[in-house]
Amino acid sequence: MKTFHTLGSLLFGVAILLFFGLAYPHHLHYQEQFQLFLFDSAYVWDVIKLPGGVADLLGRFCTQFFLFAWVGALILALLFVAVQLLTARLASWGRLYGLCYIPAGLLWLFMLDENALLGGIWALLLSLLVAWGFDCLGEGRVRNILLVVVTPVLYWAVGPIGVVFLLLQAPRSYRLAWFYVALVIGILLPGVLSHYLPVRPESLWQGIHYHRYPGQLPGLLWLAAVSVPLLVFVARLLHRWANASSRLLVPILSFLLVAIGMGLLVKQNSNFKAEKTMQYDFMARHQQWNRILETIRVEKPNNQIGVTVQNLALAMRGQLVNNLTNYHQNGLLGLLPEVQRDATSPLPTAEAFYQLGMIYVAQRTVFEAQEAILDFQKSARCYKRLAQTNLITGSYPVARKYLLSLQKTLFYRDWANETLTLLGDEEAIAKHPEYGRLRKMAFADDFYFGDYITPDMLQSLYLSNPDNQLAYQYMLASFVLTGDRDRFVQFTSPDR
Amino acid sequence: MKKILYLLQALLLLSACTEAVNDARQEATQPQIYPDYLGVTIPANIAPLGFGMADEEASLVDAVIADSHGHALHSQSKEAVCFDVDDWHALLGQNRGDSLMVTVSAKYADGWHTYRPFALYVSPDSIDYGICYRLIEPGYEVWSKMGIYERDLSSFDERPLIENTQFEGCVNCHSFNRGNPTDMSLHIRGAHGATLLRRNGELTAYNTSTNQTLGLCVYPYWHPSGRYIAYSTNTTNQIFHSADRNRIEVFDAASDLQVYDVETNELLLTPCLKQDSVYETYPVFSADGRSLYFCAARALPEGSLQLDSIRYNLCRIDFDPATGTFGSRIDTIIYAEAQRQSVSFPRPSYDGRFLCYTLSDYGQFSIWHHEADLYLLDLNTGESRPMVEANSDDTDSFHNWSSNSRWLVFSSRRDDGLYTRPYFCHVDTDGRVSKAFMLPQQNPRRFYRDRFLSFNVPDFITGPTLFDSYTASRLINDSYRKDFGVRQ
Numbered sequence: 001m002k003t004f005h006t007l008g009s010l011l012f013g014v015a016i017l018l019f020f021g022l023a024y025p026h027h028l029h030y031q032e033q034f035q036l037f038l039f040d041s042a043y044v045w046d047v048i049k050l051p052g053g054v055a056d057l058l059g060r061f062c063t064q065f066f067l068f069a070w071v072g073a074l075i076l077a078l079l080f081v082a083v084q085l086l087t088a089r090l091a092s093w094g095r096l097y098g099l100c101y102i103p104a105g106l107l108w109l110f111m112l113d114e115n116a117l118l119g120g121i122w123a124l125l126l127s128l129l130v131a132w133g134f135d136c137l138g139e140g141r142v143r144n145i146l147l148v149v150v151t152p153v154l155y156w157a158v159g160p161i162g163v164v165f166l167l168l169q170a171p172r173s174y175r176l177a178w179f180y181v182a183l184v185i186g187i188l189l190p191g192v193l194s195h196y197l198p199v200r201p202e203s204l205w206q207g208i209h210y211h212r213y214p215g216q217l218p219g220l221l222w223l224a225a226v227s228v229p230l231l232v233f234v235a236r237l238l239h240r241w242a243n244a245s246s247r248l249l250v251p252i253l254s255f256l257l258v259a260i261g262m263g264l265l266v267k268q269n270s271n272f273k274a275e276k277t278m279q280y281d282f283m284a285r286h287q288q289w290n291r292i293l294e295t296i297r298v299e300k301p302n303n304q305i306g307v308t309v310q311n312l313a314l315a316m317r318g319q320l321v322n323n324l325t326n327y328h329q330n331g332l333l334g335l336l337p338e339v340q341r342d343a344t345s346p347l348p349t350a351e352a353f354y355q356l357g358m359i360y361v362a363q364r365t366v367f368e369a370q371e372a373i374l375d376f377q378k379s380a381r382c383y384k385r386l387a388q389t390n391l392i393t394g395s396y397p398v399a400r401k402y403l404l405s406l407q408k409t410l411f412y413r414d415w416a417n418e419t420l421t422l423l424g425d426e427e428a429i430a431k432h433p434e435y436g437r438l439r440k441m442a443f444a445d446d447f448y449f450g451d452y453i454t455p456d457m458l459q460s461l462y463l464s465n466p467d468n469q470l471a472y473q474y475m476l477a478s479f480v481l482t483g484d485r486d487r488f489v490q491f492t493s494p495d496r
Numbered sequence: 497m498k499k500i501l502y503l504l505q506a507l508l509l510l511s512a513c514t515e516a517v518n519d520a521r522q523e524a525t526q527p528q529i530y531p532d533y534l535g536v537t538i539p540a541n542i543a544p545l546g547f548g549m550a551d552e553e554a555s556l557v558d559a560v561i562a563d564s565h566g567h568a569l570h571s572q573s574k575e576a577v578c579f580d581v582d583d584w585h586a587l588l589g590q591n592r593g594d595s596l597m598v599t600v601s602a603k604y605a606d607g608w609h610t611y612r613p614f615a616l617y618v619s620p621d622s623i624d625y626g627i628c629y630r631l632i633e634p635g636y637e638v639w640s641k642m643g644i645y646e647r648d649l650s651s652f653d654e655r656p657l658i659e660n661t662q663f664e665g666c667v668n669c670h671s672f673n674r675g676n677p678t679d680m681s682l683h684i685r686g687a688h689g690a691t692l693l694r695r696n697g698e699l700t701a702y703n704t705s706t707n708q709t710l711g712l713c714v715y716p717y718w719h720p721s722g723r724y725i726a727y728s729t730n731t732t733n734q735i736f737h738s739a740d741r742n743r744i745e746v747f748d749a750a751s752d753l754q755v756y757d758v759e760t761n762e763l764l765l766t767p768c769l770k771q772d773s774v775y776e777t778y779p780v781f782s783a784d785g786r787s788l789y790f791c792a793a794r795a796l797p798e799g800s801l802q803l804d805s806i807r808y809n810l811c812r813i814d815f816d817p818a819t820g821t822f823g824s825r826i827d828t829i830i831y832a833e834a835q836r837q838s839v840s841f842p843r844p845s846y847d848g849r850f851l852c853y854t855l856s857d858y859g860q861f862s863i864w865h866h867e868a869d870l871y872l873l874d875l876n877t878g879e880s881r882p883m884v885e886a887n888s889d890d891t892d893s894f895h896n897w898s899s900n901s902r903w904l905v906f907s908s909r910r911d912d913g914l915y916t917r918p919y920f921c922h923v924d925t926d927g928r929v930s931k932a933f934m935l936p937q938q939n940p941r942r943f944y945r946d947r948f949l950s951f952n953v954p955d956f957i958t959g960p961t962l963f964d965s966y967t968a969s970r971l972i973n974d975s976y977r978k979d980f981g982v983r984q
Contacts, residue, residue: 042946195966198643198659200973215664341638360743364736368638376641376661378948397912404945443739448801450735457738 004248005088005097008255009081012101015263016077016108017070024270025069026278030114032066033285034212034343036378038408050197051190052119052159055126056209059119064380067411076111079121080104086128087228090135090168091235094242098254099231105262106224112269113211113220114278115374120210120221123158128228130154131168144178151182155189159207161221162186167229212375276301280309281344284351285381289316300327305348307334311477312352320473324480331481335474338452339365343372347381354385356470357441358461361449363389380412387419392438396423441468455482514572517558517601520608527600527611531940534614537922537930539623539903540588541650545616546578546938554602561598561616563591576939581651593620617930619922621902623649624675625959627918627935628657630668630952634914636744637734639666642949644682646961652938657961662969663688670953671725673718674846675899677961681716681725688972695722695758699968703977706763708984710752717780720846721817724764725756726779726788735801741913745803746861751775753790757820762983766822768813775806777860778841781815783848788815788822789829791839791860804858807833810842810851810873820983830873830880838862841894844875845901850927851875852904854893855882863893863907863916870895870906874927886921886932896955905954908932916950 020028037043037060047057062079066072084104093100107124110116130150137143147169154162166186169179190204199208200215211218235242280301283292292313301310307330314320314327328334336353339346346369353362363386370382383402390399400423406416422428422435430436444464449457455478462471472491479488526534528550538545548557559577562568567587571577577600587596595617601610626649632642643659644667660666665686673679680694690701691713704713704727713727730751736744753769753776756762769776772795779790791808810830814823832839832855840862842853851873854862862868868891870883886892888910895906904923907916911934922930935951937943 040946198656198965199661200663200969214661358738360736360738360740364636364743367633368636371633371635371638371640373640395913398914401912401915401945401948405948446740447738448735448745448803449738 001246001248001251004251008097008101009084009088012084012104012259013077013081016080017073019108019266020073020076021070023272024112024275025073026275026282027112027114028066028069028072029282030278030344031063031118032072033347033381034373034377034379035060035063036380036383036405036409037061037064038405039410040408043408050199050208051156051193051204052123052161052208052210054157055123055159055161056117056119058122058126059117059209062122063118064410076121079118079125080107083107083121083125083128083224086125086132087231089132090128090228091232092239092243093235093251094239095245095250096235096238096242096254097251098256098258099235101255101258101262102231103224103228105258105265106220106227108262109265109269110218110220110224112266112271114271114274115212116218116221117210117212117375120161120207120218123161123207123210124164124221124225124228126158127154127162127164127225131165134165134169144175147178147182148185151186152189155186159210160190160205161207161210161225164225164228167226168232170229209375212373214374273303277303277305280306281348284309284312284348287316289313293317293319296327302328304330304334304337305345308337308348308352311335312348312355315470315473315477316355318469318473321476321480324477329481332453332455332478335477335481336453339368341368341372343369343374343379346372350385352474354389354438356458356461356474357438357443357465357468358453359389359392359438359442361453363393380406380409384412384415387416388435391419391422391429392435392442399423441465441471455479455484455487459487514558514570515556515603517603517608517610520601520610521606523609523611525612526614527602529600531934533598533616533933535617535931536933537617537619538588538933539619539621539649539922540592541585541622542588542920543649543651543936544579544581544584544938545933545936546576546940548573548576548939548941549600549602552941554604556603558601558603558608559598561587561596563587563594563596565590576941578938585650588618591618594618619902619930621900621922623903623920624898624900624956625649626957627905627954628670628672628677628957628961629918629954630670631947631949632666632952633948634916634950636736642666644670646957646963647935648960652936655960656965657963658682658965658968662965663972665689665972668953669714669716670955671716671718672955672957673722674720675956675958676722677957677959677963679718679722680961680963681718682968683712683714684972690972690977692968692971693725693758694963697962699964699971701971701974701977702980704756704763704980706980706982708765708982709754709763710750713754713756713980715778719755719781719817720783720785723757723759724781724785724817724820725758726753726781726790727756727763728753728777728779728790730777735803742865744861744864745859746864747803747806747859748775748777749798750795751777753777753779753788755779755788755815755820755822756980757983760981760983761978762981764820764822764983766813768822768824768826775808775860776811777808780842780844782812782844783846785817786815788813789842789844789851791842792826793833793838793860806859807836807838808840808860809833810839810853829878840868843895843897845897845923846899847901849875849901849925850923852883852895852897852923854895856893863891865893866891866909866913868893870904872923872927872929883921883929885929886919888932891916892919894953898956899958903956905956906932907951907954911944914950915944915948916952917944918951918954 062075088100194201206217296310346365350362350365366385370379387399387402403416406412458475462475529547530550558572560570569579595615597613599613628646644657647654669683671681682692684690691704710729714730715728717726731749755764775793792811793806793808812827838858840854840860844851856862856865856868869887870892873880891909908919918935919932921932
């Protein structure tokens with residue numbers, strides 16, 4: 001039986017690892033780019049000063065590793081298996097063994113949403129850990145007192161998901177008075193805190209930072225959380241029947257049933273369309289132009305982000321004008337889309353602005369995208385780009401501010417250190433293959449811009465520096481897409 | 497005996513933490529410190545001025561601050577020296593109207609360097625209890641976390657009044673009646689838009705938009721009686737530069753002025769301040785409450801983007817507080833247009849002596865103009881001059897007077913060209929302006945480096961606001977809004 005249990009957990013872990021590593025890696029990259037984990041006491045305090053802060057901090061710490069999808073997948077696998085193992089320890093499941101995979105399976109479903117945050121997973125895991133720790137305690141006054149003490153502490157550490165711990169204590173052999181005291185504390189705490197904490201009162205009941213959308217109840221997370229005491233209750237209720245036989249057949253069947261059910265649910269709820277879009281954004285972020293060209297040859301993108309990235313990659317390889325009509329377009333908006341007020345769609349557009357040499361435009365676009373992150377976090381990706389744009393425009397004190405912040409990260413530190421040496425060094429910047437080139441490509445004349453780019457702006461950019469081949473291609477493409485034959489001919493005639 | 501032992505123990509501990517400044521090279525120059533506090537005039541009740549070496553290369557900084565009576569304070573630190581709050585206040589309190597000398601030593605790779613001492617002048621004029629400001633990223637159109645905060649100027653305590661984590665939207669334009677926090681106006685924008693008014697501690701959420709005005713009330717200013725609030729109403733747009741150090745242009749496509757009568761819940765309108773051909777904005781009452789100063793510019797033709805041709809003059813109209821009526825004549829006080837300049841943010845001192853304003857090349861949102869500087873208009877002589885002692889090479893803009901009219905707080909981007917920080921300067925009764933000093937922090941470099949937020953609209957408060965953010969957020973999240981009435 002033990003081997004089967006180990007094998008089951010192992011299979012579950014491997015399934016998660018493979019799913020997120022192979023089928024869903026860009027969802028992990030997406031998560032990573034919308035946070036900035038700093039090894040800094042002020043940052044830590046800022047996170048843990050609110051209920052749920054400890055779980056949130058652990059979630060953010062783990063999320064920074066999502067920069068490397070396989071590491072992220074491994075972390076998720078370990079967390080989900082830990083939840084499954086802890087659930088398994090809370091009852092004697094016997095024939096109902098498969099049921100102990102349901103909470104972890106629901107967490108898997110929860111994490112299919114790119115805006116689900118890892119803090120919620122940690123909240124449940126920590127609650128189960130404490131519940132398990134209590135199971136190991138002997139009965140008596142110490143346990144009673146601890147119950148009353150741990151309830152508010154756990155609430156502060158993991159947020160309202162901590163109620164799972166309290167629910168798991170319900171059927172235990174406490175003196176009822178102690179349990180009711182803990183229950184009253186657990187119920188009153190959010191109401192009392194709402195008078196003192198600068199958060200929406202309802203978030204103290206549903207969790208401040210389990211999901212990126214501040215007002216949204218993370219239903220799947222709560223279902224996973226509540227399912228633990230519910231399933232444990234069922235297992236205890238059916239204890240005699242469930243453990244009547246030591247044969248493996250029924251436990252295996254229950255495991256398979258749950259595994260197949262969960263597998264189907266995961267498949268049904270996975271958003272592979274979004275994954276593809278995220279892949280385009282990822283490739284643009286890492287300037288994988290050849291890989292983008294290979295990808296669009298297999299399947300032509302037909303959404304805005306995909307088309308923007310496709311056009312950028314074609315232009316970067318000097319193929320935009322000749323191949324424009326071979327791929328889906330969306331008029332000028334496919335070339336350089338109107339800047340939206342969200343955190344996601346402006347980023348690939350900003351990449352195009354940046355590569356074109358429209359540094360102030362790129363700067364604004366990236367800045368706005370970062371400001372639009374719904375849970376008010378900052379973004380390492382955006383900080384990096386803002387450091388670059390400020391460096392290129394010569395705003396060294398501001399670039400330095402971003403770089404000093406990135407110095408406090410795990411994975412951007414080396415880059416920040418390297419880039420810091422460039423600040424103020426005009427010669428080094430001029431020689432730099434990227435920053436030197438982009439400085440030269442900037443607009444010569446200032447003009448006002450709003451949310452969209454016109455062919456005139458691209459023409460002005462090109463005329464500012466006729467060596468800007470990217471601007472040339474975008475300009476010609478804009479003439480084609482707007483049907484401006486005259487100007488297209490004017491700029492392509494041999495005697496121009 | 498016990499006390500002496502404790503004292504000795506404490507001294508031992510302290511001496512163990514500090515290093516003696518031995519064999520220091522005596523420098524003929526004054527130290528370059530961050531923030532630059534050399535020769536500044538400070539109020540006796542300001543928080544300790546923490547500072548470090550500007551070059552960040554010193555491994556230790558040591559400072560001794562001494563008065564002429566033999567009292568001295570000592571501090572030594574790796575990054576920034578900062579003095580004990582109580583000792584600091586005691587020393588400054590004993591030296592009102594006098595100066596203190598600060599001797600700075602810094603330890604570099606080649607050993608200690610001791611610099612020529614610099615002076616701090618302790619003004620006999622106190623500063624108000626604190627300042628209130630909005631903290632926000634200096635961005636474009638989208639906002640992230642922000643809030644309104646208050647800071648006790650005699651310590652380092654900062655408290656939020658309200659943050660946008662409590663509702664969906666943004667918060668701006670906090671305003672008090674001469675720093676009195678019991679009278680307060682605050683706008684909420686976004687899905688839960690409202691204007692919160694607090695009178696005698698009671699909060700009400702208003703809808704300030706009426707069918708006879710342009711739209712929502714925007715820039716507020718309280719009448720000294722507390723009965724009226726002057727508001728502008730603006731159709732504001734933003735546009736962005738493609739290749740200019742000034743990133744953003746905020747401009748009005750239309751704007752009018754109106755006065756809100758708090759007692760009758762009515763907006764008082766006059767055709768003089770609602771002209772289609774004129775952009776009127778930034779209304780402020782004179783110290784006696786009998787005039788309304790404001791900025792006015794000729795309106796651009798519809799659809800025109802010749803923003804650099806919009807230039808605001810400083811104007812004035814009579815206001816009768818007894819009847820709530822306006823005069824019929826508009827006087828131009830500063831004809832900035834003639835010098836191809838533009839006036840913004842007029843702020844009369846509460847004693848009626850001066851009017852401080854910002855001058856920039858064009859437009860009214862000078863906070864985004866690097867050339868913006870502060871000017872002081874002497875209301876007795878009508879003479880105006882740049883406040884060169886307080887100004888910098890970068891943006892020096894939004895400002896307010898302390899309740900005793902001797903201190904100004906203003907926003908400056910001088911530190912890094914982007915993030916506005918509060919600076920203070922002293923203005924004496926003759927209009928002499930002191931060198932400006934930055935809002936003190938315990939470790940200013942670390943504090944300002946790590947904070948990616950601008951201090952917006954700093955204004956003095958004469959005491960803690962005691963703002964009930966729970967009730968405020970409940971009102972904001974509720975759909976009920978009390979409508980403004982209109983009296984023509």
